[in-house]
Amino acid sequence: MSRDAASSLRPDLAVIARHIEPATRVLDIGCGDGALMAALRDEKRVDARGLEIDPAQVEQCVARGLSVVQGDADRDLADYPDGAFDYAILSQTLQTAERPDLMLDQLLRVGRQAFVSFPNFAHWRMRRALLLHGRMPVTRHLPVSWYETQNIHHVTVTDFRELLFEKGVTADQSWFFAGGHEISPSGANWRAEYAVFQLSR
Amino acid sequence: MGRANSRFGPVMTARLADWADWQIGPIDTMRNLSQASRPMAPQTASQTYPLPASLPLDSGEALDGVTIAYETYGELAADRSNAILVCHALTGDQYLASPHPMTGKPGWWERMVGPGKPIDTDRFHVICANVLGSCMGSTGPASLAADGKPYAMRFPVITIRDMVRGLVALLDGLEIRQLHAVVGGSMGGMQALSMAANFPTRAARVLAIATTARHSAQNIAFHEVGRQAIMADPAWHGGDYYAQETRPVAGLSVARMAAHITYLSESGLTEKFGRRLQDRPDGTAGAKSFGFDADFQVESYLRYQGSGFTRRFDANSYLYITRAMDYFDLAEEHGGKLGNAFAGSPARFCLVSFDSDWLYPTAESRHVVHALNASGAPVSFVELSAPFGHDSFLLDVPALDRVVKGFLE
Numbered sequence: 249m250s251r252d253a254a255s256s257l258r259p260d261l262a263v264i265a266r267h268i269e270p271a272t273r274v275l276d277i278g279c280g281d282g283a284l285m286a287a288l289r290d291e292k293r294v295d296a297r298g299l300e301i302d303p304a305q306v307e308q309c310v311a312r313g314l315s316v317v318q319g320d321a322d323r324d325l326a327d328y329p330d331g332a333f334d335y336a337i338l339s340q341t342l343q344t345a346e347r348p349d350l351m352l353d354q355l356l357r358v359g360r361q362a363f364v365s366f367p368n369f370a371h372w373r374m375r376r377a378l379l380l381h382g383r384m385p386v387t388r389h390l391p392v393s394w395y396e397t398q399n400i401h402h403v404t405v406t407d408f409r410e411l412l413f414e415k416g417v418t419a420d421q422s423w424f425f426a427g428g429h430e431i432s433p434s435g436a437n438w439r440a441e442y443a444v445f446q447l448s449r
Numbered sequence: 450m451g452r453a454n455s456r457f458g459p460v461m462t463a464r465l466a467d468w469a470d471w472q473i474g475p476i477d478t479m480r481n482l483s484q485a486s487r488p489m490a491p492q493t494a495s496q497t498y499p500l501p502a503s504l505p506l507d508s509g510e511a512l513d514g515v516t517i518a519y520e521t522y523g524e525l526a527a528d529r530s531n532a533i534l535v536c537h538a539l540t541g542d543q544y545l546a547s548p549h550p551m552t553g554k555p556g557w558w559e560r561m562v563g564p565g566k567p568i569d570t571d572r573f574h575v576i577c578a579n580v581l582g583s584c585m586g587s588t589g590p591a592s593l594a595a596d597g598k599p600y601a602m603r604f605p606v607i608t609i610r611d612m613v614r615g616l617v618a619l620l621d622g623l624e625i626r627q628l629h630a631v632v633g634g635s636m637g638g639m640q641a642l643s644m645a646a647n648f649p650t651r652a653a654r655v656l657a658i659a660t661t662a663r664h665s666a667q668n669i670a671f672h673e674v675g676r677q678a679i680m681a682d683p684a685w686h687g688g689d690y691y692a693q694e695t696r697p698v699a700g701l702s703v704a705r706m707a708a709h710i711t712y713l714s715e716s717g718l719t720e721k722f723g724r725r726l727q728d729r730p731d732g733t734a735g736a737k738s739f740g741f742d743a744d745f746q747v748e749s750y751l752r753y754q755g756s757g758f759t760r761r762f763d764a765n766s767y768l769y770i771t772r773a774m775d776y777f778d779l780a781e782e783h784g785g786k787l788g789n790a791f792a793g794s795p796a797r798f799c800l801v802s803f804d805s806d807w808l809y810p811t812a813e814s815r816h817v818v819h820a821l822n823a824s825g826a827p828v829s830f831v832e833l834s835a836p837f838g839h840d841s842f843l844l845d846v847p848a849l850d851r852v853v854k855g856f857l858e
Contacts, residue, residue: 297828303831304848306830307848310855319830
């Protein structure tokens, strides 16, 4: 991954891009405008496919020469064959899934490994907003009010680790971010605004 | 023709020029049309390619002396790598981006194909051929058989794959081994998918718009209505009308009217016509006639579409081509599994559907996408929002322009 391509990506995507082996097959679920897919294709000869719900974003991806299917991950992941990909990527989307636990199963069914990133609802700013003001937090990473947010399943780093344990999923690596920078893993459930996990069965 | 037509009465002049891109002109009555009708000789200024060998057909027969008429736009590169084949729909023809010689109307996809347009003729050599079975210069039921008489119903029943065999033979003749892309909407999309499945190395990119991998019961049912309308017309004469005074214009017109409804959306029809009444020819405001004139604007519009169609299309071609579409089932051709059809395909695919298309709804495109995913082929898919029903692929949908342009890059 060149410095240019990596630096133009969101920090969680840059971490994911750095840890994907070259010339592999990748499914990016909720791929947005295809920035990660394009970087993987151009810098690592990755065969990248995308799934995205927003037709305008799919259009942008197609215009970049990417292979992206418009669809709803909750419903359409089931149509992909077992083990079709080396990696399945779910960035900042887990908390919008109808059933994040079933989504995790699907990720590790279609991909040998998975990368999952999500906003950490136990970040200290969230805790403060609830504790001091008794209000649902509206922050830089969760900027939408409770009644219109797509984040219907708020999750914390500790919750996520618990789910992995229950499902027997291995966290091969994890990374934590605050203020747009990677931070150390210590006290991540307090300090991290969002987290990235590399998973396998 | 008499009885069936007299019930229609005179068709009112429609003032519907704002109806999207459809060009509406003065309307003939059906009676006038039938009186004016002559046996239709294929009139085409197109280039023609006589196939050097007989064409094997899915029916087991083979067709000798096949000619394919085609148009091209843009220069072919020295390495012959920049060719795009555009496949036309049921009643389309090779006049993709140049005026139709019989109607004088602009090419059917001029908004998409031309210099600087999404299918850019400054960069690509664009080929569009009249399909086998049609009537604009390629061999079809109106063509002369070996005995010097039109085939009529002696023409063999053909399939979408037979049409594609004809197109591939043309590509062989043009010495184009691999297309930059094969592109088609509706039946054109079926040909694009069929080419990908049966001749997987002939196109590097496959763009299939508003189409399906199989005709549904409803699709077949609507086509059967059209065919029965043609065959019930006394002027059809068992298909042998070419030497007669009249042609089965009433039946063909009804077939077109029924089909045309399936190309539109209910909301589109409601918005454009609602229950509005048609002004009378003397300029007085429309009123219910308590008869069977075209009281409603939508009736007048459909009659216009029907009668206009009969001036440029052969009724027997309509029978044969709708039959080919009804027989289309890409999975059936490949052991019952659609994924098999695309196994090992080296092409990139893009499918596009429209949310208001109830003829080939989004679920049909998704069905193809799932099969392509299962076979590991690189595929993009998007459902675009457009109000025009199935015909959206021909009309002003800027998002489609962007997808087509982007995919062909």
